[in-house]
Amino acid sequence: MTESCVIIGLGQIGMGYDFDIDDESAVYTHARAISLHSGFTLAGAVDVSPLQRSRFEQRYAAPAFDLVETALGELQPGVVVIATSSESHHSVLTRVLRCCRPKLILCEKPLAYALEEAREMVTMCEQAGVSLFVNYIRRTDPGVVEIKRRLDSGEISAPFKINAWYSKGMLNNGSHFLNLLELWLGEVQATRTIQAGRLWDDHDPEPDVQIQFERGDAVFRAAWEECYSHYSIEMLSRSGRLRYDKGGELIEWQGVYADPNFDGYRILAEQAQTIPNGMGIYQWHVYEQLHRHLARAETTLCTGRQALKTLEAINLIINQR
CATH class of the missing domain: 3.30.360.10 (Dihydrodipicolinate Reductase; domain 2)
Incomplete structure (x- = not known):
């Protein structure tokens, strides 16, 4: 059984980095990793840009939407990927949890720029019973x-x-x-x-x-x-x-x-x-470990709590400048 995935944000890490690379030994984006991993199905995506939505639909033969609420309401995915700008992570995650309860959310790093927003994101997911991971790719290499x-x-x-x-x-x-x-x-x-x-x-x-x-x-x-x-x-x-x-x-x-x-x-x-x-296919390794998590196996993925500790340490460093 595969898990359906929706990507929110079709920028570089969402779809762009490997879009023009024909060699599938290069897996740098969420879109390509999901499309190649047998444990997941790329159900659709969300982006504000009509051009990016069109490029996604042509390449991956899946629908793209301009609104989070429309995509999640129609597709009801098991996995949601937040690949929007860092300052929008909190608001996007809030909208996701208002629409559905996926099994897990994978958010781009950093979890948020504002420490209080990051704390709220972790708490919201814990209260909703949704596993939260942050895409620190090197941990799965x-x-x-x-x-x-x-x-x-x-x-x-x-x-x-x-x-x-x-x-x-x-x-x-x-x-x-x-x-x-x-x-x-x-x-x-x-x-x-x-x-x-x-x-x-x-x-x-x-x-x-x-x-x-x-x-x-x-x-x-x-x-x-x-x-x-x-x-x-x-x-x-x-x-x-x-x-x-x-x-x-x-x-x-x-x-x-x-x-x-x-x-x-x-x-x-x-x-x-x-x-x-395996840095040539770094994003595939993230999804391999997400697949292991869903099978209740041990992983080295970065949890929301662990990413929050990283952000707390960085804030300590910044405040000492």
Whole structure:
């Protein structure tokens, strides 16, 4: 049995990123992921743009509506995807819950810009008995899951020291990597601003900040998105060095070996081990884990509560600037 899905918002993550890519080994959007996953059916979509609705209907042979209420009333989906602008997430989720009670809602990140709105969203879904997840895509990537296994088993051993590079704002892109480190290292315990930084797009802060997690410390530094994108994590542990580079498209591990030239010294392996990842089809992996959740299996998806903790940590950082 498949679950019917409705996407609200047909922008880049909703439909755009892979629209003009014929190769189905690239799965970057909700529309393509749903259409390719055997556990889901793409029932329809909602967007204010007639052009986007027309493009969706031609590509995916499913109806597109201009109103949330019309789409949900007619289609009654089991899964609703909120892929609208971040400032509209609260209002869209409110409209969804007034219309229907889907089994789950998948919301784009961040959950909201306003912390109180995010809290209300989590509470509304809990009271309605609707599972809420937030689309922090990296948490479902096989390479990330493998790193978590190694950390939890002690194969990558504590303590940990991390350098992380982000750009395009702490709320938008920085939150991806803060949330990822929460998955690996536990909740944020404390933060300390190193440099206040600027505002990306006049509203999203880009501070350099030290963050203490339950199992290690990280320094986040902001790069310059207008010059080039750079998203990277380097983690040192007693057992070696982890390199999470190119936003997760390259993951390497260097173990520790006895130095062949100097007795008593230990060095990192010259040849790094590549940890396979699935970033080429990252959105498909999200839906694979949503399918597992519906089957009551364990997942690494980001729940609404977990996304709220990420947002609370970011607000703490912003208020310290």
